[in-house]
Amino acid sequence: MTHLFSPLSIGNLELANRIVIAPMCEYSAEAGLATDWHMIHLGHLALSGAALLFTEATAVEPDGRISPGDLGLWSDDTERALGRVVDAVRRYSPIKLGIQLGHAGRKASSDAPWNGGQLVLASDGGWQGWAPSAMPHNAAEPAPHALDEAGLKRVREAFADSARRAVRLGFDAIELHAAHGYLLHQFLSPLANRRDDAYGGSLENRMRFPLEVFQALREVTPPSVTLGVRVSATDWVDGGWDLAQTLVFAQALKDRGCEFIDVSSGGVSSQQKIPVGPNYQVPFADEIKRKVGMPTITVGLITEAQQAEDILARGEADMVALARGMLYDPRWPWHAAAQLGGQVAAPRQYWRSQPREHKALFGETRFGQR
Numbered sequence: 001m002t003h004l005f006s007p008l009s010i011g012n013l014e015l016a017n018r019i020v021i022a023p024m025c026e027y028s029a030e031a032g033l034a035t036d037w038h039m040i041h042l043g044h045l046a047l048s049g050a051a052l053l054f055t056e057a058t059a060v061e062p063d064g065r066i067s068p069g070d071l072g073l074w075s076d077d078t079e080r081a082l083g084r085v086v087d088a089v090r091r092y093s094p095i096k097l098g099i100q101l102g103h104a105g106r107k108a109s110s111d112a113p114w115n116g117g118q119l120v121l122a123s124d125g126g127w128q129g130w131a132p133s134a135m136p137h138n139a140a141e142p143a144p145h146a147l148d149e150a151g152l153k154r155v156r157e158a159f160a161d162s163a164r165r166a167v168r169l170g171f172d173a174i175e176l177h178a179a180h181g182y183l184l185h186q187f188l189s190p191l192a193n194r195r196d197d198a199y200g201g202s203l204e205n206r207m208r209f210p211l212e213v214f215q216a217l218r219e220v221t222p223p224s225v226t227l228g229v230r231v232s233a234t235d236w237v238d239g240g241w242d243l244a245q246t247l248v249f250a251q252a253l254k255d256r257g258c259e260f261i262d263v264s265s266g267g268v269s270s271q272q273k274i275p276v277g278p279n280y281q282v283p284f285a286d287e288i289k290r291k292v293g294m295p296t297i298t299v300g301l302i303t304e305a306q307q308a309e310d311i312l313a314r315g316e317a318d319m320v321a322l323a324r325g326m327l328y329d330p331r332w333p334w335h336a337a338a339q340l341g342g343q344v345a346a347p348r349q350y351w352r353s354q355p356r357e358h359k360a361l362f363g364e365t366r367f368g369q370r
């Protein structure tokens, strides 16, 4: 039995294997509404054989979008549009569905990457972001609004409202986005959080708002839906957020009922120096898994089947997530299973594609059969 193709249960979430499709912004929603692009994109990834598919970062309020094309889940209309995609995936695939809920904070109102990704000013149809402190991500940009008590309450409630909608849509998992320099990471990092109230200064204070948001999600998420968090384990900047603080945060999340942690890094500062390479974020997941003992997802430049298998065999993480590798090869799990001797779920429409030399590839896990 391979590690990559062995099942895993996290709470009520039963995963057929350890392959997760990481959240990927598509910048293709219209006023927060999922479009046919989401149907095609999430639809084709749902046939990949991975166990768990995350939506892109989905904004909990319009001002929390990274770009005007971000997916949202803040209204009946956005819920209905996403529901159409969820229902279609459900009809044709047994893949488990996770939603990543996020708020861009001071990194809101950016153009799509293919347009350069620059901040869109309010005068050009953009909007002003919200942040722990009135400090822009880049010095040349206008400062975001600093959230006051009423703003914090609004954002907390927006997260809870989106989570209620996600539960209603039947998502199997919810991932709170506290990574990549977006709002919750901005609260955690001393590089972005300069508050002098109960939400800034000490580590305990900087964790306060992200933990309050987590708690708000925990309260509205039933045990049937698995709830986890994506973190940046380090800012890759001296004096910033780091692994030691992440360990404290992860323990605090676990104590409050967090069921998995998805370990990424960076995103809060343009000063970051990231030693990018295969497995470069694995040591963070490994440390969190060993010290805190929560089911852990590792992500970042995992591209080879044997590489993924080895990470799991060494016990450095419980699941591997792929983003770019999955876009490049949407049938990556099939090819990994063929290489390592595992099995994947395949739709009946594609059964005839099973190669002669991999007779057990689709095994008992075919779907679409009556």
Ligand SMILES: Cc1cc2nc3c(=O)[nH]c(=O)nc-3n(C[C@H](O)[C@H](O)[C@H](O)COP(=O)(O)O)c2cc1C
Pocket (backbone or CB within 6 Å): 022, 023, 024, 025, 026, 055, 056, 057, 100, 177, 179, 180, 230, 264, 299, 300, 301, 302, 321, 322, 323, 324, 325
């Ligand atoms: C097109 C694209 C969009 C992304 N959007 C998100 C996102 O919405 N939320 C998130 O947490 N990470 C996002 N990421 C980061 C990925 O989830 C992943 O952590 C990163 O790409 C490293 O994994 P990889 O080397 O397998 O691509 C995105 C990455 C890509 C390539």
